[in-house]
Amino acid sequence: MEVLRITTTRKQEMLDITPHLRELVKEKGWREGILFLFCPHTTGGIAINENYDPTVKEDILNKLEELVPSKGQYLHREGNAHAHIKSCLVGIQQAVLVHNGELALGTWQGVFFCEWDGPRQRQIWVKFHEDNRGKPEGV
């Protein structure tokens, strides 16, 4: 298991971690298989969506804030109930394919760490499951 450490700088944000993941895949020499990404936090999440036009992530954050307002009425007294709920809606994990030694994503896709109770130090746990059949024969 690898641990990707990131620092968020705003109360709520979607941080593009695709470059970190691409680097990790290269550095580890992973070739063919599935990469599991797991967020061990209960007020964050992991999303895969467009990372080309930055307004997309703003729209996502805005709509989530409209549906689940940070200043709403909640039973949990720590002021971050909204963040727990957003985490449940978006999810805390993703699995991404690795093909030919590269992260296999769609043209417009990026992987984002979602912060809803920042700024904070955060982790993403990364685990690679190699596909043995992906190796060329005789190697």
Place this chain on the structure above:
Amino acid sequence: MEVLRITTTRKQEMLDITPHLRELVKEKGWREGILFLFCPHTTGGIAINENYDPTVKEDILNKLEELVPSKGQYLHREGNAHAHIKSCLVGIQQAVLVHNGELALGTWQGVFFCEWDGPRQRQIWVKFHEDNRGKPEGV
């Protein structure tokens, strides 16, 4: 990695891809393991829910449209911000068990490609991770 190619015919729809997946499992002779389904698009998604009564998927699409209206106010100017948001809420991937050479789903479950910005040509990336222990000994 296999690529399942599908064509959506409406602006928003949930297309039952379970038969395609069952066929693929048969055709490839996959026996025991986990099947990963990944949607490489940022305005689509993959859901697993009831495929018996067709009104269920209509209710899902209607509620999503009520919560995230396609004609709402968004920053992203391409007119499909709602589709990106719905994709984040429902998710773009699923993992399904394969057992005894069959897709293992609950009685009422089907796998749907969710289209929120159609009609379009779409892909689903499929990867099987075989469980070696599932093979009978000596085979």
Place this chain on the structure above:
Amino acid sequence: MEVLRITTTRKQEMLDITPHLRELVKEKGWREGILFLFCPHTTGGIAINENYDPTVKEDILNKLEELVPSKGQYLHREGNAHAHIKSCLVGIQQAVLVHNGELALGTWQGVFFCEWDGPRQRQIWVKFHEDNRGKPEGV
């Protein structure tokens, strides 16, 4: 594949199944790998979030009920359309890492079965994919 059988006791609830999963990991002697959890029901789901303060799960259930009311107007006539929709939003599966023979979760995380159409007998399908590289050499 293992089947975890649980009994829900309320119409809507989030049932902490973390202790059952920890037990299963111990009992089976699973050491290093990924544990797949799959809910074969269309009106339930699986979430990972805080299991320390019980109000968190109440806030999650309350917000979902506000966004997708059980008494709303739906086409599906069985009275549980809201449950199908909630299942789509939260999701029906999770993958959790197993490390050193223990379920690897964040400090505040627990795994919950989400019931939205109870009380019922429910199942969670559990499959472990072992990481062969996790084994000490020579063993």
